[in-house]
Amino acid sequence: MSNSTRLMPRLSALTCVLALALGCAGGVRHRTPAIVGTRPLVIQRLPNGLQVVIAPDAAAPLVHVGLYYKVGARDEPVERAGFAHLFEHLMFEGSPSLRAGEYFKLVVSSGGAVGAQTLYDLTKFEATVPSNALQRQLWAEADRMRGWRVDSARFDVVRNVVKNEVRQQTVDRPYGRFAWIDIHEIAQTKWVNAHSIYGDEPDGTMRALDSATLADAQRFFSTYYTPDNAVLVLAGDVDPAEANRWVRAYFGVIPRGVGRLAIDRSEPRQTAERRAERTDRNAPQPALAVAYHMPSRDTPDFWTMQVIDQILIEGRDSRMHRSLVQHHGLVDAVHGGVSARHGSIYTTGGPNFWTVYVYHRETTTADSILVVLSGDIERLRTELVDSVTLARAIRKAKADLAAELTAGRGQGLADMLGQFALFDGDAWRVESMPRVFDGVTPRMVRATAQEYLRSSNRTILTVRPGAPR
């Protein structure tokens, strides 16, 4: 280990130089958003490409630190399904100045809480810490971006932990793959989109995780865990000027990466309905999922689907709740949405689905549910939605947005800013979302439904309780 006291003076000098240099680079925007309170956001991009967003809010002596990397299950090398998630765990195992376990001890001794999550298009690392520990937290996060080091013994231990997580989340869990992993596998044509995010096979084995090596991890880190592929968000009790000095001192020294690999993730337009059946030995009752390919995130149709989701399945006023639960009594509840069971419409950047799914009794057939469900869909495709229903749906979509933004103490806000920065290159875009929803018209709803809720664009998955055949 290096002697820490010897290095501290070097840090001070380095900080000043970098702060001056980066300060000249300019590009810092201060903007006051209407939808998240009255705090001006500070948005900038460091010369090494790292996007930094600061959302000050001194209401509580806490700050949420979110680090979002544009890497997820879709970036995994072929034959390495589940690797992005495995690597999320490995990121806690060692960095230039922190050995295995030391990161956790550091955060605990600050009185903070830690989390991490891997999705299809992003991996996030987050910590909420008392604001007096922010500098130390930034140092630790930067240290983990600066370098990664793990020995083979630790690699194996972490692999075992991850395999236990996979058993718990999918293999041994009722409906573990239902409505998301199974749908991704059945409805998509490219391996990058269609493989399991957890790396489990339908038969419960985890061959890809078993084959993963230290060399894979080194390549993955070098390729994706770089400042120009990441967004840092600080939300909470932060002095922006002071935080900027620390961010530039700790993160500013990290060079750009070599660039992401170019992977074509686009899926062809689906032209025929797909159907599949799975058996689940842990499932207590049958289940049905119907998933439709989503429009691309960069089209207005994408956000119109969020309003359609509200009309059809969200809340007890929704059409499918009224038809399937109240009128026909076929099911007890209707579930689903965009990124069903793995996030929200805001957490996705690549091909995705709007999914509706239900659990039902043995005495109710999936076909009887499909008939009613399809009737609600066809009505939306053929009739213009009435103004009261649309206004209510838009209001609910905006309430959902508010729920995302206000979750936790700074966590939800950080996630939203990080996701918009990561997928759209502009954290500020979150501010425009209420206007986007307000702009949805009955004709937009019908046109979007006509193209994306056509039966040839859907995949129907049924689950039967019992041992696999």
Place this chain on the structure above:
Amino acid sequence: MTGLLAILLLAAAGVAHAQRAPASPPPVAPPRRTTHQATVDVRFDNGLRLTMMPVRGAPVAHVVLAIRAGRLTEPLTRRGIAAVTAAYLREGSTAYSRESLADAIADLAPLGGDLSVSAGDAETLISGTVLPEEAPALVRLLASLVAEPAFPASALERLTDSEADRVSSENVQPATRASSLADSLLGFDERVWSPPRALALRALTRDDVVAFWRRAYRPSAAQLYVSGVYDAAAIREVAERAFSSWRDTATGLVPVASEAPDAPARAGTGLVIHLVDRPGATQARVVVGYRTVDPSHPDFTPLQVLHNVLGSVQSSRIVASVRERHGYSYNVSSGLLARPSSSRWTVSADIANAAVSPALREILAEIERMSRDGVGGDELASFQTLLVGDLTIENATPEGRVRTLRRIALFRGDPAYLDTFAERIFAVTPSQLQSVARKYLAPSRAVIVVVGDRKQIEPSLAALGVVAPIR
């Protein structure tokens, strides 16, 4: 030891983007003092308590109506009645049909899309989070639901069927089965651990529901909480008016299950492992449980610290051993559950079949090490800081603030709890911690439950103790 460390470091794979950065963490600054804005507490003529607490930050109001009506207040002959009555509230009131209620809720645009209605162990909670200007309307709506419910007879069968399905789905989960069995072996009231049977649920009548509502849904046994950002004068005025027709129709406090005698310590020192067979499972659910005390007891504070040192986060002893050092489990952790008359501390984990026995051995060894060797000052201080940080995080949101106050109300705690929390946590000494470990986590008080594939795991478990299969 040094030699081994050197070898491991040499063998380590490393990738670095840059080398220029400080190698040791900067110091932590002194903490900023936390101040909680004053709570306003009002009791109306009908006995309903209104508690309002501002929480600065996001412009939302969180409204919760807590009624002393949960599993533990059900008559033993009417199991499931609390959940069915709670679900019945969504069927409308004299002011709302079922459909117009759904529309009214949608128009309030609650965050997350809906109100939440749930019956727990001791309370039924009806809650929602809305923009500040909608908070008075939400209060009015809650008043209508609980004070003048319609209880339409046509809904009963659907609601009891639905509850029967929910209970049956929940009980096939290994985590639920293990937890319920542990509660039963710990000697708790059967309403905590034994789910109502489908037949019993379907036998409930509308009269049963009305009788339960009259007995339990009373303003003197309820508390309305409003937290976050709101207009206090408007809330107070609306609440007083909207709930004024709600009157006590029974007297006396709603009885919550009485304290059961402490489960007798087992004779002998051998371990008994209660095993539930789950053929084909690749993992086993393990629960190690001990009876503890609720927050009104002076031992609760040292137990909170003990729980964190042993099992709340990755650097806690049991997690550091079972997960971080050995990789036996992903989700191993401990939980300190405060329930009226049935508080407990448990360690639970899902563990791959091959590792069940060594993982259980590690869990028990860490508990024993705590009783035998205690804890050092630095380790203790670190977890004391964590606990204070946790409470700061919890109380920084409107929802968390209500949870804290509800807990104080439920266990008749000190209203100054929040202001004295840090002081009391930091006052816990290493010897106090060791003393509560010896008192509550003695091997003779442990209950061990495993739900897993018996064929795969019984032989190795038998090497640890006596395996008692459960039908």
